[in-house]
Amino acid sequence: MPTLLHVDSSVWPGSASASRTVADAFRKTWEEQHPDGTVIYRDLAVNPVPHLDAVGASAGFADPATHSPEQAAAFAERLKLIEELEQADAVLIGAPMYNFSIPSTLKAWLDQVILMGRTAGETPSAKGTPVTVVASRGGSYAPGTPREPFEYVQNYLRDLLGTMLGLDVDFIVPELTLAHTTPAMSELIPLAEASRTKALEDADARAKELAARFSADAA
Template identity: 70%
Template sequence: MTTLLHIDSSVFPTEASSSRAVTEAFRKHWEELHPQGTVVYRDLAAQPVPHITADAHLAGFSDPASHTPAQAAAFAERVRLIEELERADAVLIGAPMYNYAIPSTLKAWLDNVILLGRTAGAGQSVKGTPVTVVASRGGSYAPGTPRESYEYVQNYLTAVLGDALGLELDFIVPELTMAPQNPAMAELVPLYQASRDRAFADAAEQAQRLAERLAA
């Protein structure tokens, strides 16, 4: 029985969020292909995880027997999130671009699950787990565009998820999502729609590929 860990971080509801709309489509395809599977869902906007604290950080580098009560409590929350990630056969993350970077709630989750000596560094307990990231953005930051150098979502998540944690990373990128709301971007609406359509198609294809891979 397969387990999908689904994480959303958009502050907007599905009807107003491209990242949520595409992750929802991916999840529906996944559930159709894994009717006996399990989906563990985290909505980081509705229920944020704790930002990393000194107690939570220091506890990751010391013997549990030496933890203070505050360190033990903080570290227990980190371990719960880490174990959730370790149990997943695949991971789905909605990561909209806010002010050129990922939402702070998603950064908080990452800070909790990145633990040297376990998920990162020697060992990489989640190495090889496939992760699909829906990286939506209001404009375009693709290679060759004027704002290419401001792309800090895919670059950052590649370093953290791919390099630090050893996850097998794929991106789905719905872009120009502000075009329907911004009159100055009106001429880009057809490109936005094409990007959105491609994102939904990519979600279906990626769910199918993972289903075939995990069934092998």
């Protein structure tokens, strides 16, 4: 049965987070389609991974036989995260926009799993794995909007996940999530509701599409 790697990074818990809500909808549908499957879950807000430091970075470029005890420990932690990515048949990432970019906890996870010569380089070890990114944001950064030039989440993750790691990237984008709590955005509440509804529908459809793909592969 297929394995789903689910990574959340919102600082807000449960339904207070748009990215978690939509990712949970995807995961619920996925688990309904694959009740005997495996889900590897990482909540980076609750249990953040270490930011990459000189010890962990240098270990990635050195022969493991030459690792110091500190390098060996740091590299073992990196390998655990890398192997979770490599073992996954599909990946689900909650990536809310904070200050025009992704949460630092998600950046830390990415820095840990990117290893040149293994997950990145000429033959990325997880190449072709489908990854669904729930890229929620408080406003709108869609093409044609005033803030389009500040859209760094999708552009960054498309290049990093798709080009560098070779993953098959798909985005679900619930936007205008601050409309309900920001008086100046109150007139945008209907658009925010429509965006949320579409995001939940897209999550359900994407999970079913991937589930069907893996079912067909197993047949």
